Amino acid sequence: MTSRLTDRQEQVLKAIRQALKRDGRPPSIHELMAELNVSSPNGIAKHLGVLETKGYIHRESGARGIRLVNDNSYQAPPEHTDLAFVPLVGQIAAGSPILAEENVEEVLPVPQSIAGPGVEVFFLKVKGESMIEEGIMSGDLVMVEKCSSVTNGEIAAVMIEDEATVKRFYRRDGKIVLEPANALYEPIVVDPSISRCEVVGRVVGLLRSYRRKF
Amino acid sequence: MTSRLTDRQEQVLKAIRQALKRDGRPPSIHELMAELNVSSPNGIAKHLGVLETKGYIHRESGARGIRLVNDNSYQAPPEHTDLAFVPLVGQIAAGSPILAEENVEEVLPVPQSIAGPGVEVFFLKVKGESMIEEGIMSGDLVMVEKCSSVTNGEIAAVMIEDEATVKRFYRRDGKIVLEPANALYEPIVVDPSISRCEVVGRVVGLLRSYRRKF
DNA sequence: TATAATGGTGTAATTCTTTACACCTGGTTG
DNA sequence: CAACCAGGTGTAAAGAATTACACCATTATA
Numbered sequence: 426m427t428s429r430l431t432d433r434q435e436q437v438l439k440a441i442r443q444a445l446k447r448d449g450r451p452p453s454i455h456e457l458m459a460e461l462n463v464s465s466p467n468g469i470a471k472h473l474g475v476l477e478t479k480g481y482i483h484r485e486s487g488a489r490g491i492r493l494v495n496d497n498s499y500q501a502p503p504e505h506t507d508l509a510f511v512p513l514v515g516q517i518a519a520g521s522p523i524l525a526e527e528n529v530e531e532v533l534p535v536p537q538s539i540a541g542p543g544v545e546v547f548f549l550k551v552k553g554e555s556m557i558e559e560g561i562m563s564g565d566l567v568m569v570e571k572c573s574s575v576t577n578g579e580i581a582a583v584m585i586e587d588e589a590t591v592k593r594f595y596r597r598d599g600k601i602v603l604e605p606a607n608a609l610y611e612p613i614v615v616d617p618s619i620s621r622c623e624v625v626g627r628v629v630g631l632l633r634s635y636r637r638k639f
Numbered sequence: 640m641t642s643r644l645t646d647r648q649e650q651v652l653k654a655i656r657q658a659l660k661r662d663g664r665p666p667s668i669h670e671l672m673a674e675l676n677v678s679s680p681n682g683i684a685k686h687l688g689v690l691e692t693k694g695y696i697h698r699e700s701g702a703r704g705i706r707l708v709n710d711n712s713y714q715a716p717p718e719h720t721d722l723a724f725v726p727l728v729g730q731i732a733a734g735s736p737i738l739a740e741e742n743v744e745e746v747l748p749v750p751q752s753i754a755g756p757g758v759e760v761f762f763l764k765v766k767g768e769s770m771i772e773e774g775i776m777s778g779d780l781v782m783v784e785k786c787s788s789v790t791n792g793e794i795a796a797v798m799i800e801d802e803a804t805v806k807r808f809y810r811r812d813g814k815i816v817l818e819p820a821n822a823l824y825e826p827i828v829v830d831p832s833i834s835r836c837e838v839v840g841r842v843v844g845l846l847r848s849y850r851r852k853f
Numbered sequence: 854t855a856t857a858a859t860g861g862t863g864t865a866a867t868t869c870t871t872t873a874c875a876c877c878t879g880g881t882t883g
Numbered sequence: 884c885a886a887c888c889a890g891g892t893g894t895a896a897a898g899a900a901t902t903a904c905a906c907c908a909t910t911a912t913a
Contacts, residue, residue, distance in 0.1 A: 431858095449706045453702065465863060466902085475859085488702035488900055489702060507747070508748045534750060535747075538851050559776075632844070633846075636844065667869075678893080679891070682890070685890075701899065
């Protein structure tokens with residue numbers, strides 16, 4: 426299933442690697458033209474298209490949007506567009522915009538069909554055992570779709586005072602009830618008129634690695 | 640050789656570092672404008688000029704010509720994006736190659752740092768509640784690294800007769816013990832000399848969507 | 854023998870990106 | 884106070900890069 430590259434395609438890939446190393450940025454099409462003695466931008470553009478459908482590179486819009494994709498036993502199929510990059514945010518302080526640059530530790534690729542199209546999504550690292558009965562373990566990354574309110578019973582990321590937490594969210598008698606999924610824990614009841622309590626978003630996915638720590 | 644930076648200049652430098660790491664290419668002035676909430680290209684251009692005269696960056700002509708100078712934290716953009724495509728396999732029949740074209744339902748992008756470099760990895764859909772105490776729920780996709788043996792106690796994908804299952808794997812007294820993570824289930828003990836029982840691989844990750852069904 | 858895949862040439866149109874210029878504001882400093 | 888520096892806004896123009904289109908030659912394949 427590994428789609429092989431032709432000699433020429435191999436040359437193009439090598440030129441991209443070289444340029445990245447030498448220049449500290451991906452090459453432009455014109456630079457590749459000079460490198461490979463091609464006199465038309467389309468000559469290069471076609472190669473790039475092939476390299477992308479074969480899964481060796483990934484292209485983003487804008488200038489020099491070539492990214493190398495790691496060798497893997499399985500290559501991306503043609504026309505693969507179910508891809509989104511979701512930032513992993515570290516400390517999220519109350520008030521500050523969550524997706525501010527300084528909060529983003531790294532960006533992880535995931536299927537867009539999970540992240541959702543055109544919505545603000547980010548990963549939050551889970552600490553503690555309060556949701557283990559829902560299969561959310563300490564160290565997992567939950568994918569959160571940013572929104573300011575959720576329907577009763579949804580799993581939500583909520584900010585209480587200055588701390589972010591993930592719980593099942595209910596609104597009862599004007600109070601907010603955050604229900605853990607762990608028999609050892611008690612529900613947290615918050616009176617929004619007394620304590621600062623703000624929905625950050627709803628949990629739409631989960632990513633776990635048994636290999637690396639986040 | 641290098642003079643001190645102001646707070647704001649430090650922020651610009653940090654934004655450049657993060658963009659390099661995140662995007663695999665230097666940021667454009669417009670991207671920095673968005674990051675730093677500046678509404679004029681000149682606002683950024685001046686900072687870049689200062690950073691260059693102070694010796695923190697070096698600029699080349701052309702688009703995205705920012706290079707970091709003397710920066711231990713980051714020299715060049717990464718040669719590889721942390722991206723791998725992992726196939727979701729449906730029915731896996733005994734004997735047949737797992738990654739055969741006809742088994743692959745779709746291909747999902749994930750961080751390469753989870754999938755692992757250059758190994759055969761695939762997604763298997765989980766059915767049943769037998770591993771819920773390990774946070775593996777029905778409908779989850781487990782990422783499996785193909786291998787023919789695992790160490791005692793690892794979570795493994797195992798093929799018994801013609802069915803694939805995910806359990807904790809132990810070898811005791813010449814028998815194979817597959818231990819569920821659910822108090823309601825009993826361990827499965829298999830005598831490999833009697834029943835066909837074959838390790839498919841070890842579980843290295845997990846992907847869950849609350850949005851779509853797989 | 855069609856037909857597809859590979860590897861091209863060339864030219865425009867269109868977007869990105871950078872650069873240059875004019876001018877503003879609030880501190881700091883001689 | 885005047886001058887300078889840091890940090891801006893805003894706009895226009897020039898330059899860099901990508902994308903789209905039309906068309907060509909060779910080779911392998913159904």
